[in-house]
Amino acid sequence: MNPTDYARVEQTIRYLDRHFHRQPGLAELAAQVHLSEYHFQRLFRRWAGVSPKRFLQYLTADYVKARLRDAATVLEAADGAGLSSGGRVHELLVTLHAVTPGEWKSEGEGLVIRYGYAPTRFGECLVAATDRGICALHFAPDPSQASLDGLRAQWPRARFVERPGEARAIARRVFGSGGEPLALHVGGSNFQIKVWEALLTVPAGRLVSYDELARRAGRPGAARAVGTAVGANPVAVLIPCHRVIRKTGAFGEYRWGDTRKRALLAWEAARANQF
DNA sequence: AATGCTTTATACT
DNA sequence: AGTATAAAGCATT
CATH class of the missing domain: 1.10.10.10 (Winged helix-like DNA-binding domain superfamily/Winged helix DNA-binding domain)
Structure with missing residues (x-):
């Protein structure tokens, strides 16, 4: 339960919204929230329990x-x-x-x-x-x-x-x-x-x-x-x-915000798929 | 009578 | 096939 983490998750989702057509890589996303790739990975594991790649995949149309x-x-x-x-x-x-x-x-x-x-x-x-x-x-x-x-x-x-x-x-x-x-x-x-x-x-x-x-x-x-x-x-x-x-x-x-909705859903998806 | 956390049909690119 | 626009639709205030 870390509010700071959440702010970064939201930021990442929003950035992805604007640039999904370009399929931004991990490095680019990490840079957006002012983290190194390493810490970016850590953030998602800590917050969502899965890798960023996995987490963000739960937000795709498919x-x-x-x-x-x-x-x-x-x-x-x-x-x-x-x-x-x-x-x-x-x-x-x-x-x-x-x-x-x-x-x-x-x-x-x-x-x-x-x-x-x-x-x-x-x-x-x-x-x-x-x-x-x-x-x-x-x-x-x-x-x-x-x-x-x-x-x-x-x-x-x-x-x-x-x-x-x-x-x-x-x-x-x-x-x-x-x-x-x-x-x-x-x-x-x-x-x-x-x-x-x-x-x-x-x-x-x-x-x-x-x-x-x-x-x-x-x-x-x-x-x-x-x-x-x-x-x-x-x-x-x-x-x-x-x-x-x-x-x-x-x-x-x-x-309560479109981005929060997606964060909630991706987080639940990450959880549901863990077991 | 106007308004939304929509859906379907239709018209284009 | 994908995307924009219009019209249909229904409980609330």
Whole structure:
């Protein structure tokens, strides 16, 4: 978990974006982030667990399209296994509780929200939780105050208390080696909740298109609307909105930065392929 | 009525 | 075949 490393990873991805047609070599990429080839290699091993060449390969159109295809089959299989009847598919260690319609209507009246900022391997983030679960996880590239303001706007009547230690503890669990069940407590329209639930069935290292996700959410054809629902995801990473990309193989947009989305995906791919 | 983290169809290069 | 542009499409605010 090294924020400085992440900054360099982002820089590398961005540079690659602009110059992929030239197929820049390792030496050139290393120079871009002011590192020797040797240290560049070390950086990627430390941060992603794989070589830079390998890491960057996960960002190619070919690789991405392949993931897109086999995610569809994985999801088919999930249906067969009776996901709806409680069969667990993968890391369904994340359970999602929707706020009650009452709480939603009353704008969080009576709700206590504990929040704080925490460093992660993908940059700093704002973490917030009620006593029923995590209700927000926003990356804060922007003036971090903005994220908090957004939260307050969504729950104007809730009581906010700052708990930096708790926020960091949650972040450690989210970005750590995993294995621990985590509860989510989020509010949204019926449609949004449906979409976020569907999102939870997409395993790490796999990708779905907006179109496919619309089908999974029981609203085939609503790709465009799914896009906005995905974009409204309040809990980054745990509700894996970064695993949704365009059908064409393009990565699409990301609320917390397109580059961060690709970094997340490449990192997950590197992890998934390690075992 | 306008707006998005899209998709498909169509027109070109 | 690859890429740009237009139009279709749908839940939200």
